Amino acid sequence: MQESQGKATPAYMKNADYHKLDRAQLTPMMQHYIEVKEQHPNVLLLYRVGDFFECFFQDAVTVAQELELVLTSKEGGKEIGRVPMTGVPHHALERYTALLVEKGYAIAVCDQVEDAAQAAAEKRMVERQITKLLTPGTLTEEGMLHxxxxxxxxxxxxxxxxxxxxxxxxxxxxxxxxxxxxxxxxxxxxxxxxxxxxxxxxxxxxxxxxxxxxxxxxxxxxxxxxxxxxxxxxxxxxxxxxxxxxxxxxxxxxxxxxxxxxxxxxxxxxxxxxxxxxxxxxxxxxxxxxxxxxxxxxxYLILDQQTRRNLEIVQTVRDGTYHGSLLWALDRTCTAMGGRALRRWLLQPLLDIKGIVARQDTISELIRQTNLRDDLRQLLRQIYDLERLSGRAGAGTANARDLRGLADSLLRLKDLAALVKEGNSPFLRALQSVPPDLEELGEKILNSLVESPPQHLGEGGLIRPGVDEQLDQMQQTLEEDKQWLADLETSERERTGIAKLKVGYNKTFGYFISIPRSKADLAPENYTRKQTLTNEERYITSELKERETRILTAKDDLNRLEYEIFAALRAEVGEKAQQIRDISRAVAAIDVLAGLAELAVYYDYCRPEMIEGRCLKIKEGRHPVVEQTLPTGFFVPNSTAMGFEEKSNNPDLIILTGPNASGKSCYLRQVGLIQLMAQIGSFVPAKEAKLGISDRVFTRVGAVDDLATGQSTFMVEMNETANILNHATPNSLILLDEIGRGTATFDGLSIAWAVAEYLATQVQGRTIFATHYHELNELASILPNVANYQVTVKEMENEIIFLHQVQPGGADRSYGIEAGRLAGLPPTVISRAQQVMGQIEKHSKIALGLRKGLTQQTEKTDQLDIFET
Incomplete structure (x- = not known):
């Protein structure tokens, strides 16, 4: 915490470490705090004091800094003075601990485990114990989890x-x-x-x-x-x-x-x-x-960190948000369980065609049966998170509202089974038989718990009448005593003739009878004066005291018995947690597939044909995310054909050239995303698709640096390229964008040529190589498994129009200056750039002619070495 300018730092803030303190000089509470802290030295200790959870010493300084709370102090004991302190209200504990855990801290919660009033009556310190240890990986509370x-x-x-x-x-x-x-x-x-x-x-x-x-x-x-x-x-x-x-x-x-x-x-x-x-x-x-x-x-298909980042599978590159990612574009799930399952599927695509086809079959059936799909999704919206609710029940942390939500969902499983009873696909059949004991458990919970139970279990009011005979008897006795109290005021007014007699209650004296002081002489003999105030006298009677004791004791006993009944019910749910989770995973899977079916219908996706081999054939493919961000009909589809297929001559490597901002990067990513979607069993944004299984997808897209480790943009690019060349196989899908652009022109061109040549001749994986090095188009005339493609433009006077269409053939220009004009560069800069480009092109043609002349005089021994001079 920073010191205020011109003010001395308080002594207690300087002495923030408890290890050097004389324990004998500390207060009893502070001594206990340190004893607990020593048992958990590497976590932040939140210690219950009254209505707050407090931190002391260095923990207080840390928590105050991280949560931007006021750092105060508390008397620590003789000769010690004040020690640092900060705290949070007990009712806001979950919110503040969630913030600390999110920052990577572990938290120990030391709570009161007995009634503070009882400890005060016995003139001793309230007993406290560690009731929770919260670490980033061990959270179960709903408010702390995504x-x-x-x-x-x-x-x-x-x-x-x-x-x-x-x-x-x-x-x-x-x-x-x-x-x-x-x-x-x-x-x-x-x-x-x-x-x-x-x-x-x-x-x-x-x-x-x-x-x-x-x-x-x-x-x-x-x-x-x-x-x-x-x-x-x-x-x-x-x-x-x-x-x-x-x-x-x-x-x-x-x-x-x-x-x-x-x-x-x-x-x-x-x-x-x-x-x-x-x-x-x-x-x-x-x-x-x-x-x-x-x-x-x-x-499973392997995706490295760079590929997940470049393809923006679960978050965007620009700002790391969910909106704009592939997950955002595909997620039409109705339950939290389904949302988690879809995320797992995207990060762990299948290599097994049989497993992929099983998912496709379910999507196909749900597409054909529109009413079934609509009814299924409507019912799924009414199902709570069975996985986590059953887990909290098994761990003994679920409250009554959790159990009611779980019970509602369990009873809907029967409706779900009835809905899919005619289904033929594997995932629909998995839901057709719901264990009957789960339905019985759901009915038992709803018949046991009140419709709107309180948030806190110790408040009582949890259990319905008729569930437990002893509880009903206790409740009846309590109601009779309460009715006696309610009638007491009327009966005593009639008996004493005192019209302003009242029956009241406060925490200090309990129940009492109040009479105006002017009428005190009319108080019956069985009234015992308890308190005298300015305008009234307060009395008790032996019967009132007896009823009070019975009411207060009965309320505590009732709450305790209700909690025991609830705990037994919760434990019964916990015993079936595994069974509930088994069925919940089937629910999550059908939720994902129903959402993918909905998506396929709305955006006209096709079912890809999954085959053995290296074929990658996409007719009129579209980028699933970009398509959803553009107005309907604005996205220009493009086709792709790579990898060997009988009766065809598809290339292994495509050299893709074209202007800046024309859509080369979008085309690369859409091919990768279509392959990825196909291997999770989804339909894909294309008119037709025939795809072999990829073992890995590699991408090298964009320019980033890693200054923390001293790596420049170019070094990061080379590291990622080396990783691809060293690990790619013929069954891999490789998507490269602008290799070699981070260094000098001829260095970069040489590297790009060598990388493309290696991929085509050594790796032979399916590769799209987007580049502005038009010289790489020469590879297609040298190697039989290389083809040239370009993103076309329409040229007009002083203007070009990007058509975003990928066509066979190589481009000979990049139109970078035109892209700069569209980006808003000043006209003088654009004009000067055109002049400089003219001079460079002139000298480049002279150099190219000289090179060709020298080449003709030299016996060519290696056709791949186009730079031989």
Missing amino acids: ARRNNFLAAVVIAGQHWGLAYTDISTGEFYTTQSQNLETLSLELQRLHPSEILIPTNAPDIGSMLRPGETSDSIPEFLPDSFCYTLRSQTQFSAGEARNQLLTYFRVSSLEGMGCTNLPLGIRAAGGLLFYIEETQKNHQVPLQTLKTYTLSD
């Missing part, structure tokens, strides 16, 4: 070049592990998952500390991205024996063979260590996770 995005917690174990990874979303129960021997793929997988927190086993002395994004430590391998939040954990919990025993204990099994991970020793260590962490952070709550599942990276 409804349509998973919140993954990951754990990584590395041994040489081998690594094991486990990850879970404790709010939805997903739990997976994998193992590989390529450290580069670990970074790719973490970037795909984008976990909120990653656990790293270490023997470093700072075990338990959390590194916020951007912070570094010797315990974190250099090849792991520093953009994540890392938590250092003890190696012991990640040892083979400890981790295996933890998995066996948690899932109550005697062997891991049923989980398919016995041959993944590092994966087992990561999963077991992750479970230890969940157990530690969730305190007394047992988080229900699905049975551990294994997967292999080679089962």
